[in-house]
Amino acid sequence: IGADCKEMEDYYGDECFMTRNGEKVVAGSRKFLDFRNRKVRDYLTETVDMLVRLGVNYIKFDYNQDVGAGTETDSISLGDGLTRQSEAYLCWVKSIMDKYPDLIIEACSSGGQRMDYKTLSLHPLVSTSDQTDYKKYPHIAANILSAVLPEQAAVWSYPVNSPYEINAQREESAESANARIDEEQVVTNMVNSMLGRMHLASAVHLLNERKRNLIKEGIRCFDSLSAAKKIAVPYFPLGFxxxxxxxxxxxxxSKNTLYLAVWNLNGNREIGVPIPEYKVKNLRLVYPSEETEPIGADGGRALYSFEEHLLKFTLPKGYTARFFAADIEKIDGEKRKNKNG
Incomplete structure (x- = not known):
């Protein structure tokens, strides 16, 4: 609860909070409830009940503060208290999911602290980051499938990042937004979320028709991957x-198809992606299509080709991305060994 919320603090009582050194644990502007206490669970269950009655079917459990080493309340150590409290919290989440099986609860990764498999097993999806900078998100999007299922990994697609400070009570003009945001920025935002679960946000209504059409095309591409994601396995050809x-x-x-996101993060335009375990049969650009692909100020656009075990890409300059598909054939381990000598 809010550290200065006297009304709720009085309602719960001291026994409902996590403590250290005889004081309530405070981080930032918050104090932390202890889910081992029935009063905590009952109040929050009643809150969820009310929201469901109002027609809410999607809830985000955000968690942007770190409780630290744990709690001394009813425990033999701080770590023991934290473990027991966490178990109580997850049991409460399970009770809510059992009670409302159609309710979608999004978990917060909390900087990676809540991406353990117990937490992931109880939530339909998890926010992978609060990051909205399209230049930084590729590093998260390119690694996240090592920990989270693609249909569970919520990734922001945020084409119109605000030029103003957070919580600024003003909106940019359409003219300013279109002058500041080019088509490559739109495409990269869409590619960032293609492998996970797209969370499209920002003031996309400010964009011109061509840029909005790139967003619509990206959504169609994303939707077309749903069936493949259910049986797909992640692949990291360049490592993490x-x-x-x-x-x-x-x-x-997925089966015999490799869906591949490729990012140029302001480096050399030419990128080689080896896939020694597979034989490449063909390679095609999926998003954006060749008909809608942006052409850079220097006339550059994506080029791609393949050899038997190597994919070759030339992406436009700057921070750019493309989404490809390749038909592949798994190479028998013994054959690969013999071929390599």
Whole structure:
């Protein structure tokens, strides 16, 4: 609860809070409830009941503060208290999901602290980050499938990042937004969310028709991947993305198709992606289509080709991305060994 919310603090009582050194745990502007206390669980259950009665079917459980080492309340150590409290919280979440099986509860990754598999097993989806900078999100999007199912990994697509401070009570003009945001920024935002679960946001209504059409095309592409994602496995042909790297690539393999997102992060335009375990049969640009693909100020656009075990890409300059598909054939391990000598 809010650290200065005297009304709720009085309602709960001291026994309902996590404590250390005899004081309530405070982080930022918040104090932390202890879900081992029935009064805490009952109040929040009643709150969810009310929301469901009002027709709410989607709730985000946000969590932007760190409780620290734990709580000494009813425990033999701080870590023991934190473990027991966390277990009580997750049991409460399960009770809510059992009570309302059609309710979607989005978990917060909390900087990765809540991406354990117990938490993930109880929530239909998890927010992978609050990041809205399309230049930084590729490093998250390219790695997240190592921990989270694609249909569970909520990724922001945020084409119109605000030029103003957070909570500024003003909106940019359409003229200003279109002058500031080019088509490549729109495309990269859409590619960022293609492998996970797209959360499209921002003031997209400010964009001109061509840019809005790129968003619509991206949504159609994303929707077309739903069936493939259910049986797909992640693929990291360049390994995990380095935050300071010039390129990134990550994909999903579904049956005999590799869906691959490729990012140029202001590096060399040419990117080689080896896939030694597979033989490439063909390679095609999926998003944006060749008909709608932006042409850079230098006349550059994406080029791509393939050899038997190598995908080659040339992306436009700057921070750009494309989404590809390749038909592939798994190479027998013994054959690959013999071929490599």
């Amino acid at each position: 993305s380095d935050f300071y790297g010039d390129h990134a690539a990550a994909g999903l393999i």
